[in-house]
Amino acid sequence: MFVGHYGIALAAKRLSPRTSLGWTFLAVQFLDVLWVPAILLGIEHARMIPGYLPASNIKFTDFPWTHSLVMAIAWSWLVFRFSKSAVLGGCVFSHWVLDWVVHARDLPLYRGGPEVGLGLWHYRAGTLAVESAILIAGLWVYLRATQAKTTMGRYGMIVFAGLLIAIDVANLYGESSASGNVGAGVIFAEVAYCTFAGIAYWLDRMREPLPEEGPVRLNI
Numbered sequence: 693m694f695v696g697h698y699g700i701a702l703a704a705k706r707l708s709p710r711t712s713l714g715w716t717f718l719a720v721q722f723l724d725v726l727w728v729p730a731i732l733l734g735i736e737h738a739r740m741i742p743g744y745l746p747a748s749n750i751k752f753t754d755f756p757w758t759h760s761l762v763m764a765i766a767w768s769w770l771v772f773r774f775s776k777s778a779v780l781g782g783c784v785f786s787h788w789v790l791d792w793v794v795h796a797r798d799l800p801l802y803r804g805g806p807e808v809g810l811g812l813w814h815y816r817a818g819t820l821a822v823e824s825a826i827l828i829a830g831l832w833v834y835l836r837a838t839q840a841k842t843t844m845g846r847y848g849m850i851v852f853a854g855l856l857i858a859i860d861v862a863n864l865y866g867e868s869s870a871s872g873n874v875g876a877g878v879i880f881a882e883v884a885y886c887t888f889a890g891i892a893y894w895l896d897r898m899r900e901p902l903p904e905e906g907p908v909r910l911n912i
C-alpha cells in the first residue's frame with residue numbers, strides 16, 4: 693500500500709491533536725523507510741519485475757527485519773518508547789496491517805515463519821479504490837478535527853491529498869520499463885516519503901486543532 697497509509701496519518705490528528713502530521717506521515721511509512729536501507733545494504737531482498745502483479749512491480753523475496761509481524765510490533769514498540777506517543781506507535785503498526793491487505797502472501801509472521809497477505813494487489817482498480825477511500829476518510833477526519841489559520845491552510849491539504857491520489861493513479865496505471873535491480877526505485881521511494889512528510893508538516897502548521905468537538909461539519 694502507498695497513499696492509503698496517509699489516511700491513517702491524517703486521522704491520527706483526531707487522537708493526538710498536538711502531534712504534527714510530519715511525524716505521523718513518517719510513522720505510517722516507518723517500516724518502508726527502514727526497508728530502503730535494508731534493501732540497499734543487502735539485508736533484505738526484492739526484485740523489480742514489470743507486471744509481476746497488476747498493482748505491484750516488486751517481488752518481495754525476503755524482508756523479515758522490516759515487514760514481519762513480530763518485527764512490526766517491535767518497531768512500533770520502539771517508536772512508542774522513544775516518542776512516548778501511543779498514537780505514533782500505532783501509526784507504525786498500521787503500516788503492517790494495511791500492507792497485509794494488499795500484499796500477496798509474502799509478509800512473514802516472523803523470520804522463516806508462515807507468510808500472509810490478502811492480495812488486493814491482484815486487483816488494480818480495487819487497490820486504487822481502497823487506497824483512495826482510506827485517504828479520503830482520513831482527510832475527512834483531519835478536516836473535522838482542525839481549522840484553517842490561513843487560506844493555504846483551508847485548501848492546501850485537500851489539494852495535497854488529490855495530488856497523492858494522482859500519483860497513485862500514475863503508479864498503478866503508468867508504464868514501467870524498469871526491471872531487475874530495485875535499488876533506484878527504492879531510493880526514489882525514500883525521497884518521496886521524506887518529501888511527503890515535509891509537505892504534510894508544512895501544511896499542518898497552517899491549521900490548528902479545534903478546542904473541542906464541534907458540530908458535524910467540514911472546517912475547511
Ligand SMILES: [Zn+2]
Nearest residue numbers: 723724787791
Ligand atoms: Zn511496506
